[in-house]
Amino acid sequence: MSRIACHSTRETYVDINAVTIIDFWFGSEQDDRAVADRQAALWWSKNTALDADMRERFAGATRDAAAHALDDWADTSAGLLALILLTDQFPRNMYRDTPQSFAFDELARDWCKQGLHQGMHATLRPIERVFFYLPLEHSESLADQDLAVSLFSELAAKALPLHRTAFDGFYGFAIRHREVIRRFGRFPHRNHILGRDSTPEEIAFLQEKGSSF
Numbered sequence: 001m002s003r004i005a006c007h008s009t010r011e012t013y014v015d016i017n018a019v020t021i022i023d024f025w026f027g028s029e030q031d032d033r034a035v036a037d038r039q040a041a042l043w044w045s046k047n048t049a050l051d052a053d054m055r056e057r058f059a060g061a062t063r064d065a066a067a068h069a070l071d072d073w074a075d076t077s078a079g080l081l082a083l084i085l086l087t088d089q090f091p092r093n094m095y096r097d098t099p100q101s102f103a104f105d106e107l108a109r110d111w112c113k114q115g116l117h118q119g120m121h122a123t124l125r126p127i128e129r130v131f132f133y134l135p136l137e138h139s140e141s142l143a144d145q146d147l148a149v150s151l152f153s154e155l156a157a158k159a160l161p162l163h164r165t166a167f168d169g170f171y172g173f174a175i176r177h178r179e180v181i182r183r184f185g186r187f188p189h190r191n192h193i194l195g196r197d198s199t200p201e202e203i204a205f206l207q208e209k210g211s212s213f
Helices: 018-026 032-038 040-044 048-066 071-075 077-094 105-118 126-137 142-158 161-184 188-194 200-206
Strands: 004-007 013-016
Touching: 013 018, 013 048, 018 048, 018 077, 018 126, 032 040, 032 126, 032 161, 048 077, 071 077, 071 105, 077 105, 077 126, 105 126, 126 142, 126 161, 142 161, 161 200, 188 200
Parallel strands: none
Antiparallel strands: 004 013
16 A cells, blocks of 8 residues: 655654554544544634644645545555545645635545445444545535435444434434535535625525534
């Protein structure tokens, strides 16, 4: 599996591979609910210092993934998950509130669907599968949204009792994303970032609490 020597402004080199990416994102906890609790600030909070650190550490890897220099990672489920993280979730931190945050979405969806077709997602931990499926939830295609809801519903149904609240939450977010796409055919909160004109209905919707993700 390919490794990347990433030069940083601190004049250090970090050897990046799929394991380092997955360890960074999920931490070392063995219990999925503990992972969800401990990593929540990294996953869902807006933190400019953290975004800058991720950009320094992982932007080169994302560029390499987009250039298909890391395609051999897709031979394993862990490698495929790392590629999806690099092209779906990491850009949303590294390039927050810019068009580049969505620039790699199509590639992430392609890898997600490849993994689904090959059954590779089934070998991952449930908490890892959440992020394996997120490219579908981030899609502005209703068919992708329907598939995301189905996958998150299955995850929630199979969750251990102690984990059910967390996975019900992920399922609930999938439903909310689909409802926005059903209503508008796109995510209105992306309009100003992507230079798209908002309709009056979208403008009214964006005034509602929780209209942005």
